[in-house]
Amino acid sequence: MTEEIIIAGFGGQGVLSMGKILAYSGIMQDQEVSWMPSYGPEMRGGTANVTVILSDERISSPYLKIVDTAIILNQQSMDKFEESVKPGGILIYDPNGITSHPTRKNIHIFQIEGTKLAAEMGNKKIFNMVILGGFLKEKPVVKLENVIEGLKKSISERNHHLIPLNLEAITMGMKSIVPYKVVEPVFQN
Numbered sequence: 001m002t003e004e005i006i007i008a009g010f011g012g013q014g015v016l017s018m019g020k021i022l023a024y025s026g027i028m029q030d031q032e033v034s035w036m037p038s039y040g041p042e043m044r045g046g047t048a049n050v051t052v053i054l055s056d057e058r059i060s061s062p063y064l065k066i067v068d069t070a071i072i073l074n075q076q077s078m079d080k081f082e083e084s085v086k087p088g089g090i091l092i093y094d095p096n097g098i099t100s101h102p103t104r105k106n107i108h109i110f111q112i113e114g115t116k117l118a119a120e121m122g123n124k125k126i127f128n129m130v131i132l133g134g135f136l137k138e139k140p141v142v143k144l145e146n147v148i149e150g151l152k153k154s155i156s157e158r159n160h161h162l163i164p165l166n167l168e169a170i171t172m173g174m175k176s177i178v179p180y181k182v183v184e185p186v187f188q189n
Contacts, residue, residue, distance in 0.1 A: 001054075001055065001056050001141070002053065002054070002055040002056070002057065002059075002068075003053070003054045003055070003068050003069065003139065003141045004051070004052075004053050004064050004066075004067045004068045004069070005019075005022070005051065005052045005053070005054075005067060005068065005069045005070075005071065005135075006049055006050070006051050006052075006064065006067045006069075006070050006071070006081055006084065007019050007049060007050050007052070007071040007073075008047070008048070008049035008050075008070070008071070008072055008073065008074075008077035008080070008081050009047075009048060009049075009072070009073025009074045009077055010046065010047060010048065010073065010074050011039055011040070011046045011047070011048045013048075013073050013074075013127060013128060014125070014127060014128025014129075015048045015049060015050055015073065015128070016037050016039070016048060016050050017128055017154060017155075018050075018071070018128045018129075018131065018132050019035055019037065019050035019051075019052045020035060020050075020150075020154045021132065021147060021150040021151055021154050022035075022052045022054065022132070022141075022142065022150070023035035023052055023054075023150075024146075024149065024150035024153045024154055025142035025143075025146040025147045025149065025150035026052075026054040026141075026142055026146075028142075028146035028149045028150065029142055029143065029146050031054050031055060031056060031142075032053075032054075032055045032056070032057065032058055032059050033052070033053065033054055033055075033059075034051070034052065034053040034059045034062040035050065035051075035052055035062075036050065036051045036052075036062040036063070037049075037050045038050065038051075047074075047076055047077065049077065049081075051063075051064050051067070054141050054142065064084075065084065066084050066085070066086050067081075067084055067085060067086065067089065068085075068086055068089045068090065068139075069085070069089060069090045069091075069092065069135065069139055070082070070084060070085045070089075070090075070091045070092070071092045071093070071131060071135055072091060072092070072093040072094075072098075072102075073093070073094050073114075073131070074097055074098075075097060075098055075099055075100065078093065078098060078100065078101075078102065079100070082102050082103075082104060083104075085104070085107045086107075087106040087107065088106065088107065088108075089107050089108070090107065090108045090109075090110065090138060090139060091104070091107055091108070091109045091110070092109075092110045092111075092112060092131070092134055092135055092138065092177065093109075093110075093111060093112075093180075094111075094112060094113060094114045094115055094127075094131060095111055095113060096113065096114075096115035096116065097115075101180070101182075102180065102182065103182055104182070105182055108138075108179070109179070109180040109181075109182065110134065110138055110177050110178065110179055110180060111177070111178055111179075111180040112130065112131060112134040112173060112176055112177040112178070113176065114127045114128070114130040114131040114134070114173065115127055117130045117169075117172055117173070117176055118130050118169065121165075121168070121169060121172065123165065126165060126166060126168075126169035127169075129166045129167075129169035129170050129173065130169045130170070130172055130173040130176070131173060132147075132170055132173060133169065133170035133171060133172060133173020133174040133175075133176075133177075134173040134174065134176065134177030135173075135177075136170065136173075136174060137173070137174040137177055138177060144167075144170070147170065148163065148167065151163050151166055151167075
C-alpha cells in the first residue's frame with residue numbers, strides 16, 4: 001500500500017499540521033513516511049501545501065507530480081492541484097471560498113463543509129481535523145488510535161486537553177463528507 005497525498009490551502013488553516021498528524025500516524029503503524037511542506041514567507045494567509053506519502057515499502061522520492069488524493073482548502077489550490085490527481089484518485093474540498101468547483105469526471109470528488117462545521121462546533125481552529133476526518137472516512141490509511149498518538153506528538157503537551165475536541169471534529173468530518181457530482185453546464189439556444 002502506498003498513498004500519495006497533497007494537502008493545500010492558506011497558511012493558518014492547519015494544512016501543515018494535518019500533514020504532520022498523518023505522517024506521525026503512519027510512523028505509529030510502522031509505515032515508511034515522507035512529509036514535505038511548502039509555504040510562502042507569510043505567517044498566515046499565504047499559500048501552503050504539504051505532500052505526505054505513507055507506504056509499506058521504501059519511498060524513493062518525496063517529490064510528487066501526481067497524487068492519489070488531493071485535499072483542497074482554497075481556490076488557488078484547486079486551480080493548481082485539481083489536475084494533479086491520478087485518474088481514479090480522490091479530490092476532497094471545502095466549498096467555502098471556492099468559486100470554480102472541480103470539473104474532472106475521471107476522479108472521485110468529495111465535499112466537506114469543514115469551515116461551517118468547525119464554526120458550529122464553536123472552534124474554528126478544529127477546521128483541519130474536520131477535513132482530516134472526512135479524508136479518513138474515504139481513505140482509512142491510518143487507524144484512529146494512531147491518529148490520537150499523532151495528535152499527541154504534534155501538539156504541545158499544554159494543549160493535550162484539546163485532544164477530545166479534535167477527536168470530536170474528526171468524527172464530525174467522518175459523518176459529514178459527501179460525494180460531489182460534477183454538473184454539466186447548461187447552454188441555452
